[in-house]
Amino acid sequence: MSTxxxxxxxxxxxxxxxxxxxxxxLEINGGEIHAVMGPNGTGKSTLASAxxxxxxxxxxxxxxxFEGQDLxxxxxxxxxxxxxxxxMQYPSEISGVTNADFLRTAINARREEGDEIPLMKxxxxxxxxxxxxxxxxxxxxxxxxxGFSGGEKKRNEILQLMMLEPKLAxxxxxxxxxxxxxxxxxxxxxxxxxxxxxxxxxITHYQRMLNYIKPDKVHVMMQGxxxxxxxxxxxxxxxxxxxxxxxxxxxxxxxTVNQEA
Amino acid sequence: MATEIQGTKYDxxxxxxxxxxxxxxxxxxxxxxxxLQLSETxxxxxxxxxxxxxxxxxxxxxxxxxxxxxxxxELPEHVSRLVGQDEESGNLLVLQNGQAxxxxxxxxLKSKGVIFTDIATALREHGDLVKKYYFTEAADYDTDRLTAxxxxxxxxxxxxxxxxxxxxxxxxxxxxxxxxxNAGLISHSIIVADNGSSVTYVENYLSEKAEGRAVANVIAExxxxxxxxxxxxxxxxxxxxxTAYVNRRGYVGRNGQLEWAIGQMNDGNTLSENYxxxxxxxxxxxxKAVSIGNGSQKxxxxxxxxxxxxxxxxxxxxxxxxxxxxxxxxxxxxxxEHGASKxxxxxxxxxxxxxxxARGDANPILLIDEDxxxxxxxxxxGRIDPVQLYYLMSRGxxxxxxxxxxxxxxxxxxxxxxxxxxxxxxxxEVIEGKVK
Ligand SMILES: Nc1ncnc2c1ncn2[C@@H]1O[C@H](COP(=O)(O)OP(=O)(O)OP(=O)(O)O)[C@@H](O)[C@H]1O
Ligand SMILES: [Mg+2]
Numbered sequence: 266m267s268t269x270x271x272x273x274x275x276x277x278x279x280x281x282x283x284x285x286x287x288x289x290x291l292e293i294n295g296g297e298i299h300a301v302m303g304p305n306g307t308g309k310s311t312l313a314s315a316x317x318x319x320x321x322x323x324x325x326x327x328x329x330x331f332e333g334q335d336l337x338x339x340x341x342x343x344x345x346x347x348x349x350x351x352x353m354q355y356p357s358e359i360s361g362v363t364n365a366d367f368l369r370t371a372i373n374a375r376r377e378e379g380d381e382i383p384l385m386k387x388x389x390x391x392x393x394x395x396x397x398x399x400x401x402x403x404x405x406x407x408x409x410x411x412g413f414s415g416g417e418k419k420r421n422e423i424l425q426l427m428m429l430e431p432k433l434a435x436x437x438x439x440x441x442x443x444x445x446x447x448x449x450x451x452x453x454x455x456x457x458x459x460x461x462x463x464x465x466x467x468i469t470h471y472q473r474m475l476n477y478i479k480p481d482k483v484h485v486m487m488q489g490x491x492x493x494x495x496x497x498x499x500x501x502x503x504x505x506x507x508x509x510x511x512x513x514x515x516x517x518x519x520x521t522v523n524q525e526a
Numbered sequence: 527m528a529t530e531i532q533g534t535k536y537d538x539x540x541x542x543x544x545x546x547x548x549x550x551x552x553x554x555x556x557x558x559x560x561x562l563q564l565s566e567t568x569x570x571x572x573x574x575x576x577x578x579x580x581x582x583x584x585x586x587x588x589x590x591x592x593x594x595x596x597x598x599x600e601l602p603e604h605v606s607r608l609v610g611q612d613e614e615s616g617n618l619l620v621l622q623n624g625q626a627x628x629x630x631x632x633x634x635l636k637s638k639g640v641i642f643t644d645i646a647t648a649l650r651e652h653g654d655l656v657k658k659y660y661f662t663e664a665a666d667y668d669t670d671r672l673t674a675x676x677x678x679x680x681x682x683x684x685x686x687x688x689x690x691x692x693x694x695x696x697x698x699x700x701x702x703x704x705x706x707x708n709a710g711l712i713s714h715s716i717i718v719a720d721n722g723s724s725v726t727y728v729e730n731y732l733s734e735k736a737e738g739r740a741v742a743n744v745i746a747e748x749x750x751x752x753x754x755x756x757x758x759x760x761x762x763x764x765x766x767x768x769t770a771y772v773n774r775r776g777y778v779g780r781n782g783q784l785e786w787a788i789g790q791m792n793d794g795n796t797l798s799e800n801y802x803x804x805x806x807x808x809x810x811x812x813x814k815a816v817s818i819g820n821g822s823q824k825x826x827x828x829x830x831x832x833x834x835x836x837x838x839x840x841x842x843x844x845x846x847x848x849x850x851x852x853x854x855x856x857x858x859x860x861x862x863e864h865g866a867s868k869x870x871x872x873x874x875x876x877x878x879x880x881x882x883x884a885r886g887d888a889n890p891i892l893l894i895d896e897d898x899x900x901x902x903x904x905x906x907x908g909r910i911d912p913v914q915l916y917y918l919m920s921r922g923x924x925x926x927x928x929x930x931x932x933x934x935x936x937x938x939x940x941x942x943x944x945x946x947x948x949x950x951x952x953x954x955e956v957i958e959g960k961v962k
Binding site: 298317318319320340341342343344346349353356357359360361362366367370371374375408425429 | 631913914916918928932
């Protein structure tokens with residue numbers, strides 16, 4: 266068996282001294298799509314941010330390897346260049362920097378000096394991907410995320426995903442705030458990326474998203490860790506019964522990170 | 527506390543000889559002598575929140591050799607790239623170590639009566655015209671020790687005169703290029719746009735990166751006549767061991783318009799005042815300036831607009847970046863005099879600090895003695911947002927590159943609006959060099 270792309274073991278994450286993620290375990294292999302679901306405030310975004318290396322989050326325990334390398338030892342940009350990508354729930358806005366300049370800088374950061382992507386090739390690729398995502402061409406010259414609507418920001422995250430072609434992508438609520446047509450468009454973008462060399466972790470609240478991007482595994486997160494894993498049928502069960510059935514089954518009263526299991 | 531008075535070692539005999547050597551008119555020599563006396567008693571300027579008493583304004587070599595170029599193509603590449611590419615006419619002055627090294631002015635402009643020459647030549651050939659504008663309306667030499675030292679020791683500069691109703695469509699440019707690391711560049715620029723005329727003028731200050739003890743004491747006087755228009759661009763790029771005093775002053779007549787586009791990219795300590803007097807009715811000025819502080823550099827920038835004329839309008843947009851341990855104070859002063867009714871003065875100053883050791887301060891000041899006016903100010907000082915850096919880095923961009931993008935982005939709203947294309951291009955390049 267080959268090494269998994271991403272291997273998370275007993276991960277604990279704290280923010281401002283408060284432990285949010287408490288013993289999280291997961292393995293994702295190339296070609297696999299995993300979904301993580303769970304009520305609000307159970308640590309899903311915290312997990313995603315900690316994996317990417319957000320400066321505010323502190324790893325207090327556990328290990329994470331990415332293609333066999335210690336991910337937690339790497340700087341944020343090194344993680345990205347190694348092939349990790351996070352589509353953020355709340356992307357930043359950067360005034361004065363055009364989307365196109367930003368993307369080109371990001372692509373060239375992966376290439377040797379002197380081997381920068383030819384401008385024409387870049388423009389052609391960008392045009393094509395923007396077309397797939399139904400983005401007007403003016404978005405190339407707009408300042409990065411500045412004044413973008415919620416849905417436009419989400420599309421722009423997927424545009425970056427498609428341009429940067431990572432080995433593993435974490436999509437944090439990429440479906441929230443999207444209308445049904447946009448959801449299909451975004452799903453089309455992600456599905457275009459599917460290959461044996463691409464793994465994906467989708468954080469979502471809605472089964473609907475998983476109708477368009479079929480997951481191999483579904484995990485439910487409560488109290489800062491995975492409390493149940495299964496196949497796509499688990500998501501359908503949650504859609505039908507909400508979290509109450511599962512909480513009863515597991516004997517959980519307070520699912521938030523404030524409560525010890 | 528008694529602070530030691532910085533005097534100059536150059537005395538009245540030296541100055542008289544220097545003036546004689548240059549064949550200067552008597553009135554000019556007289557100003558030198560009077561100013562030298564004043565420089566012994568007048569205090570240094572006292573810029574808000576910046577201590578300049580230990581800055582070197584007086585230790586330098588005053589009369590250094592220059593060289594002559596027969597063609598602009600003899601300029602080394604890093605200097606010649608500053609010369610505007612867009613205009614074929616090549617109206618250009620190069621002053622090397624303060625001395626006239628190269629001069630070109632098209633026949634067309636000459637035939638229209640445009641004068642564009644170094645100040646020494648102008649004093650010999652157009653003395654009366656220079657006298658009309660040298661330290662008269664726009665500037666005084668008895669303001670403080672630095673203005674007095676300037677008038678006593680001026681050794682460089684240019685004179686640009688555009689006659690009535692002449693519209694100059696190509697930009698004129700001066701390159702002040704300092705090769706001697708211990709030189710004092712005491713440079714006086716006079717730009718006169720007579721009534722109904724228009725001109726675009728750009729000046730560059732460049733010094734070689736070398737260890738030394740140098741000074742730049744720069745005064746520019748810009749006269750904008752009635753119904754005239756001047757676009758004044760400057761890119762200051764003096765190296766670390768040059769202490770810079772830069773005082774640019776505009777005087778705008780009725781319906782006149784003065785647009786400033788300024789890149790303050792010095793690497794050494796800099797004291798800068800940019801002043802515009804809106805004297806005529808319906809006179810207009812627009813100031814756009816960007817700066818980057820590096821290393822342990824200290825800078826103080828004052829942008830001052832003074833409204834006298836009715837219906838006069840001013841707009842000021844200043845963006846500054848402070849990196850490493852740099853420290854800069856930005857003072858924006860809009861003063862509207864009684865009688866300047868229906869005037870409008872707006873100012874915005876923004877400072878971005880890249881490190882926790884960098885310091886920046888923006889002081890907006892509105893002084894209004896007239897009821898019937900509109901005035902406004904905005905100022906902000908902030909540190910770079912770590913979450914923005916994280917976002918950029920999460921796409922594989924290194925921290926350094928991410929900071930570079932944020933700096934460009936921060937300066938872009940000013941740079942993109944600069945009215946002079948050549949200045950815009952140069953600035954983008956200088957900024958690039960500074961943040962690399
Ligand atoms: N800066 C912070 N300071 C204090 N608590 C924080 C901070 N950031 C996050 N938290 C807390 O951590 C918990 C988990 O937050 P997180 O964003 O990971 O939840 P989530 O599972 O992604 O929720 P949602 O589904 O609403 O996006 C929440 O209770 C949240 O309030
Ligand atoms: Mg979340």
